[in-house]
Amino acid sequence: MLQLKQYKGDTWKGYYGFTLQPNFWYGIDTETNQKIVTSGWENNGMVAIYYFNAGNSTWVLKWIDIEENDFLIEEIPKVDTSDKLSFSKWLEEIKGIDWNDYDEVYSDFMVDELNTEYQYYLYDETPLFVQKYITE
Structure with a gap:
């Protein structure tokens, strides 16, 4: 499971050598215990997740299938769709x-x-x- 929270700061912030920008998501892969980050970049039902390799202090990009994976989201946003167009x-x-x-x-x-x-x-x-x- 990928446990993520949204970075809500106004400025960039360092996170284990990764530069978090406002509205990026970061946290941990609970199965591997690796730090993870995503900008929310999605394509074709997949999301780009960067995994931290503690052994050599690098980040590795992996494409993760959104439907086939579970995400534990801290503070799911409240969205009002009532005023949106059909x-x-x-x-x-x-x-x-x-x-x-x-x-x-x-x-x-x-x-x-x-x-x-x-x-x-x-x-x-x-x-x-x-x-x-x-x-x-």
């Missing part, structure tokens, strides 16, 4: 895409990308690995 309105008003085009013309890859982009919009840019624990 998906179809978001497509039309924000992306300029007609619902019929989305449904009939866009490839599966593009549909997945748009769905993910909408999730970021809906949850105020909160990373997907955190979103999976947000309850409304």
Whole structure:
């Protein structure tokens, strides 16, 4: 399990040689007891996690599947989605895409990308690995 908390400082901060920036996530992999850090960089259902190698004081990047891994998030953000646009309105008003085009013309890859982009919009840019624990 990856145990993470969000860095909420206003300035950069050192963390075992890694430079944490505001809104980065850091903590520990409870199975390996290694220090971990992520900026929240996600792609294709994966999140980039840096693991600290204490033996040589280096950080190693690993891509972790969000759905296949458990995350213990300290202070899950409260997100109010009540004032957000519906998906179809978001497509039309924000992306300029007609619902019929989305449904009939866009490839599966593009549909997945748009769905993910909408999730970021809906949850105020909160990373997907955190979103999976947000309850409304």
